[in-house]
Amino acid sequence: MRQVNQVKLGEEFINKREHRESHDRCLWAARMRRDTVAASIPQWEEMRALASDIRKHVLSNLDQYLEQFAKNAESNGFHVHWAKDADEHNRIILDIFKKRDVKVVTKGKSMTMDECGMREFLEKEGIEINEADLGERIQQLDDQRPSHIVMPAIHKLRSDVADIFARKLGSDRDIDDPHYLNSVMRADMRKRYVRADAGMNGVNFGIAETGGITVCTNEGNADISANLPPLFVASMGIEKILPRQSDLALFIRLLSRSALGLDITQYTSHYHGPRKGQEAHIVILDNGRSDRLSSSDYWEVLKCIRCGTCMNTCPVFRRTSGISYDATYMGPIGIVLEPSYDLYKYARLPYSCTHCGSCGDVCPVQVPIPRLILYWRDVVVKQGYGETMHNLEQAAAEPILKNSRNLMLAEKIGLWALKNLPKGLTESPLLNPWAKEHTNPEPPKETFRQYYNREIKPQIDADGEKAGENK
Numbered sequence: 001m002r003q004v005n006q007v008k009l010g011e012e013f014i015n016k017r018e019h020r021e022s023h024d025r026c027l028w029a030a031r032m033r034r035d036t037v038a039a040s041i042p043q044w045e046e047m048r049a050l051a052s053d054i055r056k057h058v059l060s061n062l063d064q065y066l067e068q069f070a071k072n073a074e075s076n077g078f079h080v081h082w083a084k085d086a087d088e089h090n091r092i093i094l095d096i097f098k099k100r101d102v103k104v105v106t107k108g109k110s111m112t113m114d115e116c117g118m119r120e121f122l123e124k125e126g127i128e129i130n131e132a133d134l135g136e137r138i139q140q141l142d143d144q145r146p147s148h149i150v151m152p153a154i155h156k157l158r159s160d161v162a163d164i165f166a167r168k169l170g171s172d173r174d175i176d177d178p179h180y181l182n183s184v185m186r187a188d189m190r191k192r193y194v195r196a197d198a199g200m201n202g203v204n205f206g207i208a209e210t211g212g213i214t215v216c217t218n219e220g221n222a223d224i225s226a227n228l229p230p231l232f233v234a235s236m237g238i239e240k241i242l243p244r245q246s247d248l249a250l251f252i253r254l255l256s257r258s259a260l261g262l263d264i265t266q267y268t269s270h271y272h273g274p275r276k277g278q279e280a281h282i283v284i285l286d287n288g289r290s291d292r293l294s295s296s297d298y299w300e301v302l303k304c305i306r307c308g309t310c311m312n313t314c315p316v317f318r319r320t321s322g323i324s325y326d327a328t329y330m331g332p333i334g335i336v337l338e339p340s341y342d343l344y345k346y347a348r349l350p351y352s353c354t355h356c357g358s359c360g361d362v363c364p365v366q367v368p369i370p371r372l373i374l375y376w377r378d379v380v381v382k383q384g385y386g387e388t389m390h391n392l393e394q395a396a397a398e399p400i401l402k403n404s405r406n407l408m409l410a411e412k413i414g415l416w417a418l419k420n421l422p423k424g425l426t427e428s429p430l431l432n433p434w435a436k437e438h439t440n441p442e443p444p445k446e447t448f449r450q451y452y453n454r455e456i457k458p459q460i461d462a463d464g465e466k467a468g469e470n471k
């Protein structure tokens, strides 16, 4: 099996200048909106800490909460199913559909179903699946996986969407006005909604206390998927549980503000059983989550509430787009999640990180992403999946970083090289990939250590002596 090369795929996106700039601009705007709304709540950091504690508590008592949830959901009229992996998840849903002779399905957004490759599986079985989320539907029509957890087509320009709709829905290619494009989509989807034999949705939160599920959307599409057809199926990872209905107040505030910088999503829908005459199912998926939970190094990844804000802030993600990760989960959360599904395939992803730490700073539930990235790098190297060039660099750096004399010598040689070697060499993209998009600044006259020893250290020493005399 091939390894995903995010650097190469990212380079393709970086070279599409208009796309890259639009992507960066839109995500940074979302990040700035998030900062504004977060700053408007004085207790924001306390809220993050509380949410993290609640998630940790749930994960530490997950078996009890899952049982409580399933019992209450069943008393509400839901049929509850347990799937140990993606295969079982898909088969359970196929069986439900076969029994009811389902031919057409309206599907709301669901990372869990994406993780299981469910749409492709059901389509192979001859079932027509229509994505109800606008971004997800654009991606479906373009035969491409989503590029962001909450904004699946954010890497596309309006003109791309106009082109796709013209090819697939017969609209006017030259009109890329969002109102026009929305009206084209609405007209097409309305017919499909009415024809649907079943609806499907993901789940943002399952509430143990009530057995209800909560879904947040900005288009209201989840409500149509859940309410219009005679059969409804929701898919939920085991970690999505919250203990009490009242916990939602905290998590919905954090989720909507983090995801899009909104006080609340346009639609926050709560389902407490099938509507009259309807049949409703919840499929609860493990798919490796129990193993993640049992890892003392890694279990906190399950706190994630899939808000996507770590993507909006990540400088690598903003420039390279989610498509370049070639994975269900992308960006900072993707590079720590995907290796747990397939270590070899995603061994390079933990290196797609500058270690700025911003993802950890903004995460509403304090998932320690920067630490988890280091954890995976360690695992990758120990498994022998490290890249040859990285391994050579590490081997060369080790004796230098371990010994201060060697480090001082390396600093002097580095500065000499920057000053004296021809730019053709120091800025060769082959030797220095950074130079592909940058020119080196003028080299400083001296190393930082020389500057420190001359300007700063004497002052610190003098202050120390003064403090000693005053004692």
Ligand code: SF4
Binding pocket: 303, 304, 305, 306, 307, 308, 309, 310, 311, 333, 359, 362, 363, 364, 365, 366, 367, 369
């Ligand atoms: S890791 Fe944190 S910031 Fe990233 S998607 Fe999950 S909850 Fe959001």
